[in-house]
Amino acid sequence: xxxxxxxxxxxxxxxxxxxxxxxxxxxxxxxxxxxxxxxxxxxxxxxxxxxxxxxxxxxxxxxxxxxxxxxxxxxxxxxxxxxxxxxxxxxxxxxxxxxxxxxxxxxxxxxxxxxxxxxxxxxxxxxxxxxxxxxxxxxxxxxxxxxxxxxxxxxxxxxxxxxxxxxxxxxxxxxxxxxxxxxxxxxxxxxxxxxxxxxxxxxxxxxxxxxxxxxxxxxxxxxxxxx
Numbered sequence: 001x002x003x004x005x006x007x008x009x010x011x012x013x014x015x016x017x018x019x020x021x022x023x024x025x026x027x028x029x030x031x032x033x034x035x036x037x038x039x040x041x042x043x044x045x046x047x048x049x050x051x052x053x054x055x056x057x058x059x060x061x062x063x064x065x066x067x068x069x070x071x072x073x074x075x076x077x078x079x080x081x082x083x084x085x086x087x088x089x090x091x092x093x094x095x096x097x098x099x100x101x102x103x104x105x106x107x108x109x110x111x112x113x114x115x116x117x118x119x120x121x122x123x124x125x126x127x128x129x130x131x132x133x134x135x136x137x138x139x140x141x142x143x144x145x146x147x148x149x150x151x152x153x154x155x156x157x158x159x160x161x162x163x164x165x166x167x168x169x170x171x172x173x174x175x176x177x178x179x180x181x182x183x184x185x186x187x188x189x190x191x192x193x194x195x196x197x198x199x200x201x202x203x204x205x206x207x208x209x210x211x212x213x214x215x216x217x218x219x220x221x222x223x224x225x226x227x
Contacts, residue, residue: 026072027096029053029080031138033066039087039142042066050083053094079106080138087142092134103134 033049035042042065049062053070058078060070075097082089093106153159160166 026074027101029058029070029073029094029096029101029138031068031136031140033062033068033082033089034139034141035066036141038145045087046085048083048085052081052083053078055079055081082140084146086146088144088146089140090143092138092140101136103136103138104132105134 033039033042033045039045045062045066047061051060051062051068051070053059053073058070058073060068062068062082073096076095078094078096080092080094080103090105091107092103095102095104
């Protein structure tokens with residue numbers, strides 16, 4: 001009986017030590033949304049504005065004063081986004097480790113190295129540990145108003161001429177104007193042969209392509225010499 005109590009006490013002590021180690025390894029990401037020329041008043045933010053870590057793995061609502069706090073974040077590298085229907089905010093890469101929290105502005109498709117150079121030393125505890133890191137606690141400013149509507153394209157004369165049907169009609173008109181000039185430049189004997197090869201039935205389309213092919217290959221000259 002005494003041995004069982006001893007094992008139970010050792011188990012509870014181990015569990016407490018493990019819990020304390022895990023708790024000390026968790027961190028808090030904090031900051032706030034601040035006013036600028038785009039967002040004049042932070043209190044005008046919609047009530048469901050959220051801070052999302054890795055698309056919602058960790059999240060927190062933004063308070064009325066614009067502040068936010070995300071607790072119990074383990075060490076790692078995360079993508080921080082602001083979920084707002086009215087304003088667009090930059091995306092941040094947030095590195096969490098034993099030395100604290102660092103954030104960097106990132107874009108889609110940018111490199112995501114596993115480690116960050118931390119050789120720069122600062123006397124101010126709130127100053128970034130690397131040259132391009134953002135000050136901490138984070139201060140996020142709206143980059144633009146969210147625009148969900150595409151303006152209707154206005155009429156343009158250039159779009160009319162870019163239409164394939166209009167281009168085909170233009171080419172046809174040019175051919176109608178140029179073909180008579182080309183026919184006038186043909187040899188009289190070749191022109192006569194071309195007219196003789198035209199079908200007698202007016203409803204049947206003439207084989208102009210075949211006649212031109214014969215003319216270009218010299219078959220008409222061979223027939224003239226035979227005659």
